[in-house]
Amino acid sequence: MKGPFFINFMIIMSCICVCSAVLWNYIYRRSRWLALVVFVAAATVIAGAGLSYYGRVFPAVQGTVEGMLLMYGSLGAISWFFLFFLAFPVLVVASAAVFIERRLRRWKQKRRGVTTMPPVPPEKGRGITRRSFLRGVAAVIPVAAAGTSVLGNFVGESYLAVTRHDLHYPDLPDYLDGYKIGQISDVHLGLFVSPERLREALEALAAEGVSRVEITGDLIDELSLLPQCGDVLREMAAKFPDGIDYCYGNHEYYRGLEAITALLETTPVRILRNSAVEASAGRGEGLAERSGQDAAPFYVAGVDYSFARGDEAFTAQRREYVAQALDGVPESAFVVMLAHHSDFIDEGFERRIPLTMCGHTHGAQFALIGPVVESVGFKYLRGMYRQGGSYGYVNRGTGHWLPFRVFCSREATVFTLHKG
The missing domain is CATH 3.60.21.10 (Metallo-dependent phosphatases)
Incomplete structure (x- = not known):
């Protein structure tokens, strides 16, 4: 990956990574959302820089231990990109559902004349709260995407049928x-x-x-x-x-x-x-x-x-x-x-x-x-x-x-x- 294609690839993937972090935070409702976005953006830049470096030095390091380490590091970088690429469409759908659910809840509160509705702890045997469920969904999405990305890059691509x-x-x-x-x-x-x-x-x-x-x-x-x-x-x-x-x-x-x-x-x-x-x-x-x-x-x-x-x-x-x-x-x-x-x-x-x-x-x-x-x-x-x-x-x-x-x-x- 070199030249204009790599530049376009990095621009698109950086946007997807940052937007995914914002959407995930919207679902999960973390207080330190800015720190998460900065971390994701920084990690994306580092991954892109590593991938670019491997492409530049490849002719000199191919067949060496350094070349092998750089290749696996680059596979890790691509796995990072694909984590967000896979998670992004799911996060868009999940965020839309959460947005609608929250708007409906606020509308119901207004109709009842209630300005705030503090969370009520679940009664024994009555399951979990909506907030806990959404947090669980938010936690599963990146884990599933990361697993798919790693398997797709390190395992799926190596098998010859x-x-x-x-x-x-x-x-x-x-x-x-x-x-x-x-x-x-x-x-x-x-x-x-x-x-x-x-x-x-x-x-x-x-x-x-x-x-x-x-x-x-x-x-x-x-x-x-x-x-x-x-x-x-x-x-x-x-x-x-x-x-x-x-x-x-x-x-x-x-x-x-x-x-x-x-x-x-x-x-x-x-x-x-x-x-x-x-x-x-x-x-x-x-x-x-x-x-x-x-x-x-x-x-x-x-x-x-x-x-x-x-x-x-x-x-x-x-x-x-x-x-x-x-x-x-x-x-x-x-x-x-x-x-x-x-x-x-x-x-x-x-x-x-x-x-x-x-x-x-x-x-x-x-x-x-x-x-x-x-x-x-x-x-x-x-x-x-x-x-x-x-x-x-x-x-x-x-x-x-x-x-x-x-x-x-x-x-x-x-x-x-x-x-x-």
Whole structure:
């Protein structure tokens, strides 16, 4: 997290932290509310400064004890931010309820001609007072938010799930029956995702007997990790007999397209940028340990990331990219298409492409906000989608640039193709 994004992130999170402290105090009715607000603001500034420092010195400290300590300290800082991010909407609702309850109570007091109503201690066996209940609610909110934040940052983000999908096609070339394709996406090698996480994902796919791997963009954020990234890709490529294919995501453009491309060109990874590669001319030719009678070829196509603004321009550019990628691909070919943005699934369905693999969304990372993200941002958020004989899949992300996941683990995907 650097530059304007980090500045905006800190402004937003600082406002959320301070507002959360004010709302919590309103519910709990502490007398020293100013001290609480100052403490929260100071802690937020310190957390932000620590996170910024880690980002600046990362290239020099990666792989050292200092780097490890700074990483865990930064995870703690992000946990602090997410404590308030999670608590804030709950506190807004709770504060609104408390406000209404207090206004109603005062209105009832006025109707009775009572100016003050001292709290009455509960009788034995009659439960607790409203004030005690609200204090209890106010105490639970930050505890629950803190627990969720810590688990999401330290535990949820570290678990890698291998998801398996069996896809059936009546017209699948016989030499592809039982063929396994792996997918990883959005690895985001950087401050919180080491090259070992990339190795972990590729090892998991190799253990599944995958023949080829597709990487659907956003491989790396921290360019100082390019040498280690290249080492992992060169080493692991040998475990996939039909190789590794790759399409660009938006972060390649943000971080340094030329440097990332230059690195990938030193590895066996095939870059597909509005282009396609003939994986087999038919009858399994060109594939490891594959043979059959069907002459239909097998192609893997990849499209570039579209930065077009506006729905019409975005749709038009997506169609243009897909047309370029499929130019020269025979109508009879079985095609797998790689795209970073999940909206390319629309073009996959439109052109009846058997399988379109995407990423970009990270599955929202926090499952509870998934419906909101779908309604305002992404038609295809995570998992499998189908239209007729075409499938579209959105990987939840093998990594992340912001380490927080709840009920939305990191993912490496295995697709097994079946005839019939």
